[in-house]
Amino acid sequence: MASVTLDAVRKVYPGGTEAVTPTTLTIRDGEFLVLVGPSGCGKSTLLRMIAGLEDITEGELRIGDRIVNDVDPADRDIAMVFQNYALYPHMTVRRNIGYGLRNRGASAGEIARKVDEAAAMLNLRDYLDRKPSQLSGGQRQRIAMGRAIVRDPALFLFDEPLSNLDAKLRGQMRIEIRALQRRLGTTSIYVTHDQVEAMTMADRIVVLNGGRVEQVGTPAEIYHAPASTFVASFMGAPPMNLLTGRFESGAIRLDHGPALRAAPGGRSGPITIGIRPEDVRLGEGDHVFDVDLVEELGAHRLLHGRLGDQHFTAHVLKDMPVREGRQPIALPDAALALFDAQSGQRL
Amino acid sequence: MADMTHDTLAAAGPARPARRRLRLSTIGDHAILIAGALLMVAPLLMLVQMSTVPDAEIMRTGPSLAIGDRLWPNVRAALTESMSFSGRNTGLAMFRNSMILGLGFAVGKIVVAMMAAYAIVYFRLRFATLAFWAIFTTLLLPLEVRIVPSYEITQRLGLLNTWTGLIVPLIASATATFFFRQFFMSVPEELVEAARIDGAGPVKFFVDILVPLSRTMIAAMFIIMFVYGWNQYLWPTMIVTEDDRITLVQGIKQITQGLEGGQIPEYGRSNILAILAVLPPVLVVLFFQRWFVKGLTETDK
Amino acid sequence: MKRAAFDQKWFPVLLLLPQLSIICLFFYWPAWQALRSSFYLEDPFGFGSTFVGFENYLRLFRSGEYMQTAWFTLVFSLSVTFLSLAIALLLAVKADGVLRGAKTYRTLLMWVYAVAPPVAGFLALILFNQRWGPLTEFFRAFGWDFRIRLDYFDTAFAMIAVSVWKQIPVNFIFFLSGLQSIPKAVREAALIDNRSAVSRFWTVTFPLLAPTGFFLLIINITYSLFDTFGTIDTILRNNPGDQPITLTYQVYLDGFRGQDIGGSSAQSVVLMVVVLALTIVQFRMVERRIHYT
Numbered sequence: 001m002a003s004v005t006l007d008a009v010r011k012v013y014p015g016g017t018e019a020v021t022p023t024t025l026t027i028r029d030g031e032f033l034v035l036v037g038p039s040g041c042g043k044s045t046l047l048r049m050i051a052g053l054e055d056i057t058e059g060e061l062r063i064g065d066r067i068v069n070d071v072d073p074a075d076r077d078i079a080m081v082f083q084n085y086a087l088y089p090h091m092t093v094r095r096n097i098g099y100g101l102r103n104r105g106a107s108a109g110e111i112a113r114k115v116d117e118a119a120a121m122l123n124l125r126d127y128l129d130r131k132p133s134q135l136s137g138g139q140r141q142r143i144a145m146g147r148a149i150v151r152d153p154a155l156f157l158f159d160e161p162l163s164n165l166d167a168k169l170r171g172q173m174r175i176e177i178r179a180l181q182r183r184l185g186t187t188s189i190y191v192t193h194d195q196v197e198a199m200t201m202a203d204r205i206v207v208l209n210g211g212r213v214e215q216v217g218t219p220a221e222i223y224h225a226p227a228s229t230f231v232a233s234f235m236g237a238p239p240m241n242l243l244t245g246r247f248e249s250g251a252i253r254l255d256h257g258p259a260l261r262a263a264p265g266g267r268s269g270p271i272t273i274g275i276r277p278e279d280v281r282l283g284e285g286d287h288v289f290d291v292d293l294v295e296e297l298g299a300h301r302l303l304h305g306r307l308g309d310q311h312f313t314a315h316v317l318k319d320m321p322v323r324e325g326r327q328p329i330a331l332p333d334a335a336l337a338l339f340d341a342q343s344g345q346r347l
Numbered sequence: 348m349a350d351m352t353h354d355t356l357a358a359a360g361p362a363r364p365a366r367r368r369l370r371l372s373t374i375g376d377h378a379i380l381i382a383g384a385l386l387m388v389a390p391l392l393m394l395v396q397m398s399t400v401p402d403a404e405i406m407r408t409g410p411s412l413a414i415g416d417r418l419w420p421n422v423r424a425a426l427t428e429s430m431s432f433s434g435r436n437t438g439l440a441m442f443r444n445s446m447i448l449g450l451g452f453a454v455g456k457i458v459v460a461m462m463a464a465y466a467i468v469y470f471r472l473r474f475a476t477l478a479f480w481a482i483f484t485t486l487l488l489p490l491e492v493r494i495v496p497s498y499e500i501t502q503r504l505g506l507l508n509t510w511t512g513l514i515v516p517l518i519a520s521a522t523a524t525f526f527f528r529q530f531f532m533s534v535p536e537e538l539v540e541a542a543r544i545d546g547a548g549p550v551k552f553f554v555d556i557l558v559p560l561s562r563t564m565i566a567a568m569f570i571i572m573f574v575y576g577w578n579q580y581l582w583p584t585m586i587v588t589e590d591d592r593i594t595l596v597q598g599i600k601q602i603t604q605g606l607e608g609g610q611i612p613e614y615g616r617s618n619i620l621a622i623l624a625v626l627p628p629v630l631v632v633l634f635f636q637r638w639f640v641k642g643l644t645e646t647d648k
Numbered sequence: 649m650k651r652a653a654f655d656q657k658w659f660p661v662l663l664l665l666p667q668l669s670i671i672c673l674f675f676y677w678p679a680w681q682a683l684r685s686s687f688y689l690e691d692p693f694g695f696g697s698t699f700v701g702f703e704n705y706l707r708l709f710r711s712g713e714y715m716q717t718a719w720f721t722l723v724f725s726l727s728v729t730f731l732s733l734a735i736a737l738l739l740a741v742k743a744d745g746v747l748r749g750a751k752t753y754r755t756l757l758m759w760v761y762a763v764a765p766p767v768a769g770f771l772a773l774i775l776f777n778q779r780w781g782p783l784t785e786f787f788r789a790f791g792w793d794f795r796i797r798l799d800y801f802d803t804a805f806a807m808i809a810v811s812v813w814k815q816i817p818v819n820f821i822f823f824l825s826g827l828q829s830i831p832k833a834v835r836e837a838a839l840i841d842n843r844s845a846v847s848r849f850w851t852v853t854f855p856l857l858a859p860t861g862f863f864l865l866i867i868n869i870t871y872s873l874f875d876t877f878g879t880i881d882t883i884l885r886n887n888p889g890d891q892p893i894t895l896t897y898q899v900y901l902d903g904f905r906g907q908d909i910g911g912s913s914a915q916s917v918v919l920m921v922v923v924l925a926l927t928i929v930q931f932r933m934v935e936r937r938i939h940y941t
Contacts, residue, residue, distance in 0.1 A: 372845070373746065376742045376745055376746050377746060377749070379738065379739070379742050380739065380742050380743060380746065380749075380753045380757075383735070383738075383739040383742075383753075383756075383757055383816075384753060384756035384757060386813070386816075387756060387757055387759070387760050387813070387816065387817070388756055390771045390775065390813070393771075393774070393775075393782070394771070394774075397774070405780075407780075408780060409777060409779070409780025409781060409782065409785075410774070410780075410782055458666075459666045459667050459670065460667070462663040462664070462666060462667065463663060463664050463666070463667035463668075465660075465663055466659075466660035466661075466663035466664045467664075469653055469654055469660075470653050470654050470655075470656065470659070470660035470663075471653045471654070471655060472660050472661075478664055478668065481668065481671065481676075482667060482668070482671060485671050485675045486927075487923065487924055487927050488675075488679060488920055488923055488924075489870070489874050489923065491873075491874040491877065491896050491899075491919075492682070492874075492896075492899075492916050492919040492920045492923060493675070493678040493679050493681075493682050493916060493920075494899065494900065494903070494904075494916075495682070495899065495900075495903035495904060495909065495912050495913065495916065496677075496678035496679075496681035496682045496685070496913070496916075497674060497678040498904065499678075499681070500673065500674065500677055500678055500681070501674075504673075515670060515674065516670075516674040518670055518674075519670045519671050519673070519674035519675045520671075520675070521667070521671070524667060548654075549654045549656055549659055552654075574761070574762050577764070578762075578763075578764035578765065578878075580764065580765060580766050580877065580878035580881070581877045581878065581881075581900070584881075585904060596764040596766055596767070596878070597766075599764070599766040599767060599769070599770050599878075599882055600766065600881065600882060600885070600886060602770070603769075603770060603773060603882055603885050604885055604886070606773075607885065614774075621767050621770050621771075624764055624766075624767055625762065625763045625764065625767050628762035628763075628764075629759050629762040629763065631762065632758070632759060632761060632762040633755060633759055636754075636755065636758075640758075640821055640825065643818075643821060643822075644821065644822060644825040
């Protein structure tokens with residue numbers, strides 16, 4: 001068990017590209033932290049720096065109380081689950097799981113006991129003497145997990161571990177990993193580009209973009225109070241509606257639309273207005289939503305169309321009668337998020 | 348309904364001769380392949396046939412379809428009798444020498460190549476690019492174009508008539524290194540990362556993971572290198588002058604010179620030696636056909 | 649190099665040491681020696697050498713013997729390359745086409761790969777034996793009095809014949825693997841688009857095999873230049889007389905037997921230039937091949 005502290009950690013590649021800008025972050029003991037962002041946002045680099053697979057250009061990294069900048073990956077007391085599992089194809093499941101223990105000089109009896117324990121926990125008992133190539137994707141995923149938990153490390157690192165699985169298995173493994181982590185209580189850092197994984201699994205989420213931290217917070221905070229238009233559009237499916245508007249004579253007004261509400265202070269100029277599709281109220285209010293497509297999703301429906309001349313999506317539950325064409329909608333004041341039109345930062 | 352029947356008939360009409368033509372062309376294909384196979388195999392069968400009949404009969408008729416009973420006496424003579432007066436280059440001795448050359452070359456080349464490729468692919472080396480080019484330039488020029496100076500250097504080092512002098516200079520080309528480099532590059536990145544986290548250092552990673560992973564590649568490489576080493580002719584001819592180091596392939600020359608002698612040429616015995624010279628590499632190639640083909644077509648690309 | 653390479657400083661140097669020392673000793677040093685001595689005239693009794701500039705090269709190109717060898721080498725290489733490629737391509741296409749016995753044919757057609765070149769020469773001596781060689785008798789039936797090792801043309805013919813025989817398997821293996829790597833969908837599309845098998849071969853299969861063919865072209869020329877030494881030496885019984893020889897054989901004769909180090913080195917350098925040119929062409933082809941796929 002350990003906390004992890006990043007103090008102005010920065011990564012610059014030899015070519016001069018800055019993959020991670022100075023980042024300060026503390027991962028609490030026992031916490032499940034998810035690093036999420038689009039590809040190239042620096043999330044994997046950050047994880048690999050924590051693992052010791054990538055040098056830290058500047059800053060300080062502590063696992064527990066120990067500064068580990070120059071510690072070999074094998075000595076950081078970590079375990080890692082890779083995207084393609086990185087199982088040793090020529091070793092049996094048993095040897096795959098036990099390999100790390102063997103290298104640490106554990107006795108044969110101890111290895112056997114721990115491998116057995118891990119296998120029982122992951123339902124791998126019947127497959128211990130097979131080779132990874134004889135097993136399914138989900139089972140391989142479990143072997144990779146087994147290899148991580150058998151060492152009982154201070155820190156688990158996950159690098160997009162579910163992205164090679166099909167949708168159904170992904171959902172199942174999501175729950176398994178989270179339940180396992182709860183049970184073991186091991187501090188975990190999990191990298192993904194899938195915002196659903198981030199939302200469902202995390203205690204806290206770190207949203208990264210272009211090597212910078214956009215926001216750190218619980219899934220609820222990230223969802224309901226996005227710190228920037230980037231976070232607002234990256235988290236949530238469908239994403240938050242982002243509309244252009246203006247401060248005008250003490251009110252906020254959509255471009256080509258009616259006033260929304262009174263503006264705080266004496267501001268003026270352009271602004272970005274965000275609203276989650278499920279916060280829209282259909283059949284009332286003074287905005288006109290021109291629906292061109294209704295997407296049927298069973299439990300709910302998505303209505304796509306335009307508000308004024310801007311793309312807009314609304315989310316309605318299944319009992320609500322819907323139709324295509326022009327209809328009135330209301331955008332409740334309380335649900336509106338206001339962002340600076342230039343910087344995208346929340347106001 | 349009527350139209351449909353009509354269509355079916357119309358379609359069946361031209362289809363029938365087409366099928367027959369197909370069958371004819373298949374027979375043609377097989378004929379060509381059988382002719383090709385005969386072309387490749389017949390010379391070897393001829394050698395075998397000649398070694399079953401008395402030499403005097405060969406002097407009269409040459410190769411024929413007759414199978415005689417001289418095979419075993421010829422085999423015994425080939426294996427145990429010497430080609431020259433020294434008495435040290437019997438078939439068995441030459442066979443042993445060929446084995447040493449083939450195995451020594453294959454093992455030496457693979458070991459040296461794997462080590463070098465490992466260093467190039469898996470380590471941060473300051474002069475990596477230089478080493479890479481220095482090694483891979485050797486792919487450009489075969490031993491034959493620098494044969495005379497190579498001989499002089501080997502002579503100056505006092506390595507004439509030694510196994511070292513015979514084998515090591517042949518290793519000075521990077522074909523296998525290049526091949527192993529290609530293979531190591533294709534091994535997933537995460538494997539070495541997982542191994543590092545699992546506490547494996549460079550030696551352990553190499554022995555526990557990389558070498559077992561390369562098994563098939565090593566096998567393929569071994570077959571090709573063994574055949575290459577066994578079949579060497581020019582270099583051994585220059586380096587080895589003493590009878591007790593002569594290989595079978597080198598011995599072919601002595602065999603042909605023997606056939607020129609005054610008495611009845613010993614075709615039976617000579618042919619057995621020639622067969623002995625091709626048998627091990629041929630068996631290796633046939634036995635490990637899949638690995639061999641894979642190795643050949645992937646290395647040379 | 650891998651992303652997560654190891655950091656050790658001296659261990660990789662240790663790993664590279666055998667390879668580097670072998671190539672320095674037996675590649676760079678001799679290659680340099682060849683280049684250097686090609687500009688010197690060595691005293692035949694070993695009393696030093698004198699710098700003569702391009703004299704050795706000029707001597708070569710003025711020598712009728714050398715030019716004849718060069719011509720023969722060219723004819724020999726082209727004949728061996730063309731014939732073995734053509735026969736191998738025909739066999740590969742047929743072996744790829746048949747359903748039954750494909751494996752057996754493949755085995756029978758490729759084992760000769762492992763036959764040593766001198767053995768091919770040995771076979772030539774038997775097949776073309778003056779008195780009773782089966783092929784001598786065959787040609788005699790057509791009124792051709794075949795005299796191997798006596799007649800320049802007949803010897804050349806025998807050399808080419810067995811060298812082609814020895815080289816068919818390599819070409820066959822590559823062509824077959826090239827054919828098998830043509831995607832099934834492409835063949836099926838061609839089958840639908842084009843009725844004629846012959847036209848299908850020339851318009852679809854052959855262009856797709858062209859990269860393999862280019863690659864094999866270089867391999868075959870290299871083979872004809874260097875690997876046939878054993879075949880030729882065996883046919884000539886180590887005693888060429890006025891019979892045809894290749895450039896590699898000439899290097900061996902002049903440098904090793906004739907002790908003309910300068911001339912032999914100049915010949916080596918000429919061969920090096922030829923091989924380098926071939927390699928550059930090959931790299932160009934490989935580059936181009938990337939565009940094919």
